[in-house]
Amino acid sequence: QKEVEQNSGPLSVPEGAIASLNCTYSDRGSQSFFWYRQYSGKSPELIMFIYSNGDKEDGRFTAQLNKASQYVSLLIRDSQPSDSATYLCAVNIKQSSSNTGKLIFGQGTTLQVKP
Amino acid sequence: GAGVSQTPSNKVTEKGKYVELRCDPISGHTALYWYRQSLGQGPEFLIYFQGTGAADDSGLPNDRFFAVRPEGSVSTLKIQRTERGDSAVYLCASKASYSTDTQYFGPGTRLTVL
Numbered sequence: 001q002k003e004v005e006q007n008s009g010p011l012s013v014p015e016g017a018i019a020s021l022n023c024t025y026s027d028r029g030s031q032s033f034f035w036y037r038q039y040s041g042k043s044p045e046l047i048m049f050i051y052s053n054g055d056k057e058d059g060r061f062t063a064q065l066n067k068a069s070q071y072v073s074l075l076i077r078d079s080q081p082s083d084s085a086t087y088l089c090a091v092n093i094k095q096s097s098s099n100t101g102k103l104i105f106g107q108g109t110t111l112q113v114k115p
Numbered sequence: 116g117a118g119v120s121q122t123p124s125n126k127v128t129e130k131g132k133y134v135e136l137r138c139d140p141i142s143g144h145t146a147l148y149w150y151r152q153s154l155g156q157g158p159e160f161l162i163y164f165q166g167t168g169a170a171d172d173s174g175l176p177n178d179r180f181f182a183v184r185p186e187g188s189v190s191t192l193k194i195q196r197t198e199r200g201d202s203a204v205y206l207c208a209s210k211a212s213y214s215t216d217t218q219y220f221g222p223g224t225r226l227t228v229l
Binding site: 032107 | 148171
């Protein structure tokens with residue numbers, strides 16, 4: 001079982017709709033969770049991070065975390081064609097007494113927003 | 116301010132050759148990470164530096180890979196006897212301090228081994 005799993009997609013939504021991207025992780029010791037956006041040929045760009053159970057909103061983006069279910073999601077409201085990209089879920093796992101901060105990434109979900 | 120920079124942006128080499136990839140982190144960032152991203156996959160952790168020392172090199176695939184950060188700023192990833200399977204985008208990321216989780220990525224170096 002992979003440590004961080006995402007559906008590779010593509011996920012296709014019409015412009016203006018809500019896009020829902022999901023991620024599960026295997027290590028219950030995971031401490032912090034990140035969503036990165038990656039346009040084709042570009043490097044990952046941080047969108048949001050979340051540490052606590054519940055929802056965290058930033059503009060059109062909402063991250064949701066459920067540690068009991070080991071599940072984190074990203075909602076994009078009023079999706080725009082410019083949101084079309086690959087969305088990477090990343091998890092920071094604390095190991096023993098140290099935290100190197102290394103991120104474990106899922107394979108990414110490709111989102112297509114159609115005009 | 117300036118972000119993370121990486122050079123070269125593209126590197127094409129022949130199987131068996133030696134390559135060096137450079138990363139210049141955001142000024143003042145003490146933590147530096149190298150990741151490797153293959154096509155269609157998420158980045159995969161290689162090595163982490165806190166200051167000058169490699170605090171975690173558990174992601175280096177074998178002893179052909181080595182990285183240094185002699186003055187706690189610029190880092191160089193070195194690959195000996197390159198193989199075709201080393202072809203990937205090599206990403207560098209930095210973050211501000213031990214307690215801050217947010218990593219900022221550079222543009223990457225696309226390595227192609229022929």
